[in-house]
Amino acid sequence: MKLSSKMERCGLSPMRKFNPLADEVKARGIKIYHLNIGQPDVETPAPFYQALRAFDEKVVAYAPSSGVPAFVDAVRGYYKRIGVELKRGEVLPTFGGSEALQMTLATILDDGDEIIIPEPFYPNYATSVTLAGAKIHPIPTFVEEDYFYADRARVEACINAHTRAIFITNPGNPTGSILTPDQLRLMLDIAREHELFLICDEVYREFVYAGEPLLSALQFPGYEENVIIIDSVSKRFSACGARVGCVISKNAQFMGEVMKWCQCRLASATVDQIASAALYGMDPSYFDVVRDEYRLRRDTMVKKLKEIPGVICGMPRGAFYVMCALPVDDADKFQTWLLKEFSDHGETVLFACGEPFYATPGRGKNEVRLAYTINAPDIARAIDILKIAIEAYNKR
C-alpha cells in the first residue's frame, strides 16, 4: 500500500540505525564502545529522583498544554539568571528538544519553503523539514575554516523568495563550533532585515570549554519577533530519558500557532516535567564539574584521533562531539564491517556516519561524528580500536 512520499524521503537516524545490528553483535559477546550517540554517562542529579519519589497525586493527570507551572517557572528562573525575562506563555514544554524542533518546523514551514542551515547539521532536523514539505538550503562549512558560517555574504547568498528561517545550533552539533557575540548579532541582524525566523538550538549552552562568552539569542534585545529557542534538560542535566524540553519565543503569533500542536497531543508528561523542574534548582557550580569532565574527554579524543594517519578533525569548542574525516572509502561500509567482521580483543566501535549530516550531495561520505560522552579511558581505548580497524579495513 502507498505510504507518504514525504516520509519515504526521510531516513533513519544515523545515530540509531545500526542499533539493531549492534544488538546482534553484543549478543555474540562483543563489547561495543558507543561513540554514536550523545548519551552522557554523567549521573542525573539527585533532585530529579527526589521529585520523582515525592510525587504523590492520586491520579497521574494530564498537565496543562501550556505546561506544569513549576516547570515553566523553573525555566524562567534559569533564564532570569542570564538577564532574560520570560512570561509564562513564552515557554512551552515539549517531549524533549526533539519535539520542540518538530513543532517549530511544522509551524513555520510550508510546501516548497526553504530553511537555511549550516552543514554539517544534526540529521534529525532534516526529517522534520521534509515532513513539513520543505527543504534545507545548506550553508557549506569546512573543518579547515573551523566551520565558520557567520558571514553576511555567505548567508545572504542562500536567501531567496522561499526562505522562511535560518536555523543555527550554538554550540554546534556535530561541529562543536560556537558563535562569538558579534557573530550571533550578525545572524540576528540578517534574520531581522530579511524578515526570517532565527531558530537557535541552544541545548549545549552550558558546554563550552575555554570560558568563551557564549550568549543566548534571547540576550539581544530588539529581535523578539525573530528568535525561537530550542532547549532541553537532556544534555544539560544528563536526563535524556526524561524527554523534557521546551520551545521559547516572544513572538506571540508563532506561539499561538505552536499551541495548536501542543493541544493536539494534549500535554507533555506530568511527572517528568515536575522532576525536571527540580533540576533547575542545581547550583551553577554543578556545570563546572561536568564541564571539566567533558573537557578532559574532548582533549583525550582529539589527541588520540590526531595519532591516526589520515584522520582530519578540528578542536571542538563546545557541545560533546567531534566531526572527523576518516581515511576510508565509505563510513557506512566501514561501520558495517566494524560490526560484522571486525573485533579487537572482543571489542569494537559504533559511531554516527557522516553523510546524513549534510544536505549537499556527496559530502560527508568518509566522515563520522564521535560523541565524547563516555569516560576518558574508554574513549582512549575506543580510538585505539578505531586506529587498528582503519589499518585492517584498508588492507583487506
Add this chain to the structure above:
Amino acid sequence: MKLSSKMERCGLSPMRKFNPLADEVKARGIKIYHLNIGQPDVETPAPFYQALRAFDEKVVAYAPSSGVPAFVDAVRGYYKRIGVELKRGEVLPTFGGSEALQMTLATILDDGDEIIIPEPFYPNYATSVTLAGAKIHPIPTFVEEDYFYADRARVEACINAHTRAIFITNPGNPTGSILTPDQLRLMLDIAREHELFLICDEVYREFVYAGEPLLSALQFPGYEENVIIIDSVSKRFSACGARVGCVISKNAQFMGEVMKWCQCRLASATVDQIASAALYGMDPSYFDVVRDEYRLRRDTMVKKLKEIPGVICGMPRGAFYVMCALPVDDADKFQTWLLKEFSDHGETVLFACGEPFYATPGRGKNEVRLAYTINAPDIARAIDILKIAIEAYNKR
C-alpha cells in the same frame, strides 16, 4: 512573518481552547465542573507509583527508539490474553495515543490524500491529517441511527482515487458507539478489498457497559497488512499524564517507515514506560470495578440530560462521553456566556463544543461532548446547572 498555511488551517482543541478563560473564571472564585475533557478522577493504580519509586538507574538514559523492552513485552502480554501474538517490532511505544496518531497519519498521508472517518470524530485527528497535507472525507452519522456507519454502500461511497485509509474509533469518541464483530469484519473486508489501511483507535477498549463482545481488529486473521492499532495507557489505567501509548501493526513496511519518526524524536520517556509496564500487571478484575463506576456515571448523565427539554442524545455503549444537541443557537457562544456571564450558586460548567467534531460544514454547531469522568453526584449537579443555564441563556 509567514507561518505554515497547514498549521493555520488547524484549530485549537475544543477540549482545551477555553482553558485560559476558565482559569480566569476560577481565579474569580467560581467553581467549574469539567465535562470538557476525558480526564478520569479514578486513581492511577499503585503499581505505577511503586515502579516510579523503585527506579534507581544512575542515569535517566534514552530508551531505545523501539521502546523499553519491559513495556513492549507488557503490551504483548496484554494482547496475548485476547489471543493476539505480537512480535517485539510490532509494538512501538509513543508519547500517548496522540503521538501514535501523529506518526501514523504522517507515515500514510501525502498532500492531496483523503482519509475516511465517521463523524462526529475526535477533533485532534483533524490536526494531524491537515499537517500531513491531506483531508478528512467524513461518513456522516446521526444520533437517530445510533451513529451507525458500518454499511458497505455508505463506506464505499466515500472511497475514491485519493483514499488511503479508513479511521475508526471503537468504542467511539465522542459517540460511545461500538462495532459488532460482524460490523468490524465488514470494515476490515472493505479496507482489504480496496487496499486501504484500517486505523483503529481502540484506547477505550475496556470501557463497554452491556457485556458486548468487543473485539480488537487484531483478533481477525488475514488483515495483517491493513490493520494499524492506536493504543494508550491514558484512559485504560487512568494514567493520562504518563503520556505513554503505542502504535501496533504487523505491516512491516509501515512499521519501518514509522521507525523514522521514532528515531527522529529519539525515544519516548524512559521512566514512564517502565511505570506503565507495571500497569499491565493489574488483574483484569480491576476493569470490572472501574467499568461499574463509569456505567453509573453514564446512567446518571443520560438520565439527567433527558430531563432537559430540547436536549437530544443517545445512550453511549462504550468510552466515557455523551455527544448531545442542546437547545441553543451556538454551543461556542453558549460556552463563552457560561464562563463570562453565568453562574449558579458560584458554579458553572465547561464542555467541548461540537463543531470541530465534524468535517461537514454546518454540523455540530449546537452540539457538545460531555465527559462522564467526574463522580456521579458532581455529574448530576453539573447537568442541573446546564439545565438552569440553558433556560437563562434562551431568555436573555
